[in-house]
Amino acid sequence: MAFSVQNFKSAALSQGGYRPALFEVQVTTLGEEFNLLCMSSQVPSFTTGIIEVPYFGRKVKIAGDRTFAEWTTTVMIEEDFSQRAVLEEWARKVNDGPSNIRSYGSPEDYKEDATIKLYGKTGSKLREYTLVGCWPSDVGTIELDWNTTDTIGTYTVTWSFDYFNPGS
Numbered sequence: 001m002a003f004s005v006q007n008f009k010s011a012a013l014s015q016g017g018y019r020p021a022l023f024e025v026q027v028t029t030l031g032e033e034f035n036l037l038c039m040s041s042q043v044p045s046f047t048t049g050i051i052e053v054p055y056f057g058r059k060v061k062i063a064g065d066r067t068f069a070e071w072t073t074t075v076m077i078e079e080d081f082s083q084r085a086v087l088e089e090w091a092r093k094v095n096d097g098p099s100n101i102r103s104y105g106s107p108e109d110y111k112e113d114a115t116i117k118l119y120g121k122t123g124s125k126l127r128e129y130t131l132v133g134c135w136p137s138d139v140g141t142i143e144l145d146w147n148t149t150d151t152i153g154t155y156t157v158t159w160s161f162d163y164f165n166p167g168s
Contacts (some may be wrong), residue, residue, distance in 0.1 A: 010032040024062040025073060028112055029090065034083055039154065040074040043116060043129055044164065070158050071131060077142065087139045088155060094135060111135050133162035
């Protein structure tokens with residue numbers, strides 16, 4: 001088969017390809033400000049386990065349970081630290097550092113859904129993922145450095161969640 005750039009452009013990238021900067025993240029507890037300050041994220045990966053069943057010297061592979069990787073967001077820091085304060089309070093209610101007590105009753109009280117929306121170059125929504133049962137399991141460090149100038153500070157948030165529903 002001869003390689004043809006024209007075939008590639010017309011078949012594989014007929015619409016120009018997805019641009020990874022066209023996205024929006026929504027977490028209800030964090031409101032609209034988080035949507036604007038979340039500067040990077042990803043659609044989490046998932047893995048389907050394998051159950052090997054031996055049969056006459058061979059192993060037959062059966063699909064097992066599906067697991068979902070943690071979800072990470074990078075957040076720009078605003079000068080009033082309002083988003084960070086909400087995340088710190090959320091984490092405190094999950095487990096308070098000094099008392100080791102959970103303020104929320106059941107896991108459903110501190111879990112909520114999050115949405116990742118992917119947009120096309122025309123502004124139309126291409127795909128949407130709803131992450132069910134999210135909560136911030138790791139609120140990352142804030143780097144302090146006298147040599148860092150002309151940048152806005154950021155930190156990462158790692159989210160645990162139960163599963164996601166892809167939709168359009």
